[in-house]
Amino acid sequence: MLPQPNKNHHLLAMFLATLVLGVLTWLALRTFSPSPPRTLTMSTGSIDGAYHQFGLKYQAILKESGVNLELQNSNGSLENLQRLGAGSASVSLVQGGLGVLSLDPNKDEFDTDLRTLVTVSYEPVWIFSRKLDLSAGLQGLQGKRIAIGSANSGTHKVALELLKSFGVVNADGVPKGETRIMQERGMAAAKLLQDGDLDAVFLVAAPEAPVVQHLLNDASVALASLRQAEGLSRKLPFLQPVSLKIGSVNPERNIPDRDIALVATTANLVIHENLHPALAFLLLEAAQQVHTRPNLLSRPGDFPGTQGRDFPLAKETERYLKNGRPLLHRYLPFWLANFVQRLILFVLPMVAMMVPLFTVVPAILGWKQKSRLFNRYGEIKFIESEIMSRAMTSTEIAETLGRLDQIEQEIVATRFSLAFSDRVYTLRQHVDYVRAKLKGTQSAQPPPA
Numbered sequence: 001m002l003p004q005p006n007k008n009h010h011l012l013a014m015f016l017a018t019l020v021l022g023v024l025t026w027l028a029l030r031t032f033s034p035s036p037p038r039t040l041t042m043s044t045g046s047i048d049g050a051y052h053q054f055g056l057k058y059q060a061i062l063k064e065s066g067v068n069l070e071l072q073n074s075n076g077s078l079e080n081l082q083r084l085g086a087g088s089a090s091v092s093l094v095q096g097g098l099g100v101l102s103l104d105p106n107k108d109e110f111d112t113d114l115r116t117l118v119t120v121s122y123e124p125v126w127i128f129s130r131k132l133d134l135s136a137g138l139q140g141l142q143g144k145r146i147a148i149g150s151a152n153s154g155t156h157k158v159a160l161e162l163l164k165s166f167g168v169v170n171a172d173g174v175p176k177g178e179t180r181i182m183q184e185r186g187m188a189a190a191k192l193l194q195d196g197d198l199d200a201v202f203l204v205a206a207p208e209a210p211v212v213q214h215l216l217n218d219a220s221v222a223l224a225s226l227r228q229a230e231g232l233s234r235k236l237p238f239l240q241p242v243s244l245k246i247g248s249v250n251p252e253r254n255i256p257d258r259d260i261a262l263v264a265t266t267a268n269l270v271i272h273e274n275l276h277p278a279l280a281f282l283l284l285e286a287a288q289q290v291h292t293r294p295n296l297l298s299r300p301g302d303f304p305g306t307q308g309r310d311f312p313l314a315k316e317t318e319r320y321l322k323n324g325r326p327l328l329h330r331y332l333p334f335w336l337a338n339f340v341q342r343l344i345l346f347v348l349p350m351v352a353m354m355v356p357l358f359t360v361v362p363a364i365l366g367w368k369q370k371s372r373l374f375n376r377y378g379e380i381k382f383i384e385s386e387i388m389s390r391a392m393t394s395t396e397i398a399e400t401l402g403r404l405d406q407i408e409q410e411i412v413a414t415r416f417s418l419a420f421s422d423r424v425y426t427l428r429q430h431v432d433y434v435r436a437k438l439k440g441t442q443s444a445q446p447p448p449a
Contacts (some may be wrong), residue, residue: 008425015143017112019022019336029370033334036276036278037276037279038066039090040069040070040091041072042058042072042089042090043084043091043092044071044073045076046074046076046185048186048187049211050205050209050210051213051307053119053209054206054291055071056071057286058286061285061286061290062282065333068075068102072088075100075150076093076149076153076154076185077095077153078154078294079153080094081094081098081114082278084270085114087272090268091269092252092270093120093267093269093270093273094154094270095204095267096266096267096268097158097236097238097269098157099310100110100152113272114273114312115271115272115273115311115312115315116269116310116312117280117284118304118306118317119267119268119303119305120290120291120304121207121295122206122207122265123267123331124204124207124225124242125162125203125204125264125265126156126203126204126205126215126262128201128202128218129144129200129201129224130193130200130221131220131222132144134225135371137228138165138166138224139166140165141200142177144176144179144180144199145182145198145199145285146168146199146201147183147185147193147196147200148182148202149183149189149203149204150183153185154265155203155274156157156183157206158202158239158265159202160426161236165235165236172378173407184198185203186203187203187210187214187393189211201215204245207296207297208295209266215258217249217255223256223260224260225259225260227261237263238265238308238310238331239262239263239265240264240266242263243262244256244259244296245259245296246259249296249371267319270310273314277316281316281325284316284413291303292304298315306321313355325357366404369420373423373427377427377430379407380431383403387441388439392438397438401439404431407431408428408431411428411431
């Protein structure tokens with residue numbers, strides 16, 4: 001009778017194998033497919049600016065998915081870019097026109113670690129003044145006190161480009177004549193303008209920015225309309241013409257009282273390319289919620305988009321625009337969907353590697369067991385041939401009987417699969433047959449004298 005395997009031993013072996021596989025899977029996931037961090041840092045802008053207000057909305061949305069978005073105020077888009085490059089921030093809102101494509105047109109588009117996730121809004125260049133006559137152009141600002149923001153801000157760069165175009169400053173950015181360039185920004189600059197301590201203020205901000213709304217509703221200041229908006233957008237490719245329509249700010253008070261021609265950049269939601277893909281998709285979802293609504297310059301659905309970007313488009317954005325939300329994220333909470341997705345990405349290759357093993361290993365084991373049986377058959381046939389070919393001495397007969405007993409014990413001790421049970425029984429019968437033949441030979445021999 002064939003020996004039966006111990007079921008308890010099999011269960012223990014299966015448990016240990018499952019435990020080892022689970023531990024190895026967990027280690028592999030941590031090493032080769034780590035989960036996204038639960039904290040993300042976003043560099044925004046001044047506390048009274050639109051970027052900070054957008055950041056607060058992103059913060060609330062990401063919190064619903066268990067991700068803590070830390071907001072860092074900054075002096076502007078240039079500082080945001082520096083933080084992204086240094087790794088102290090993972091995501092930021094950056095004013096268009098400041099990326100590597102505009103700073104160095106000869107530079108390879110992909111020679112950067114930064115990626116545009118989406119563009120989220122138009123950012124017009126708002127030029128407010130003490131009702132100066134700027135109908136002919138910005139040359140009317142010569143000899144005036146002009147605030148263009150801090151030196152490391154995007155507003156400063158764009159304002160200088162415009163002032164150069166109209167000859168208010170020279171090619172090196174040095175003011176001509178008695179023109180005074182000042183670095184006040186935001187609400188502080190707006191107050192100086194309203195108090196008469198400034199003649200004009202440049203702002204580059206979304207229409208929702210509190211300082212923009214504040215000045216648009218102040219009858220003591222005027223918003224410049226640039227007749228040259230189309231031409232400026234050809235000269236400075238990171239700008240595009242937009243129009244603030246009559247009555248769009250306040251229809252009751254008819255503000256503005258005419259269509260205002262403006263030039264605008266686009267605000268880019270920029271990430272570092274090593275940002276975890278799951279967080280990139282989460283930010284894309286947040287952008288859809290925050291920036292889809294219309295404003296003074298855009299219609300529903302204009303943003304978020306990919307137009308007017310400064311950096312190469314993130315690969316997550318390409319997949320998102322093509323396929324929408326990842327399938328699992330449509331039905332599962334963020335962290336559970338992310339875990340299942342990582343598990344699938346790891347397990348599928350493992351299964352692909354294991355399936356051949358399940359075919360090869362049994363074949364190898366079967367070949368090994370078959371070899372053992374055939375070797376024993378070979379030995380027994382050899383013994384049988386010896387018996388038939390010559391007369392064996394009593395000593396040889398005793399040794400051969402001992403070898404047959406040893407062969408039988410080895411067969412009994414070896415665990416063969418059920419597929420070999422008939423061959424095992426046949427082999428044991430053959431052993432008994434040869435043993436009986438040997439004993440018959442032993443009985444036929446004459447007793448020693």
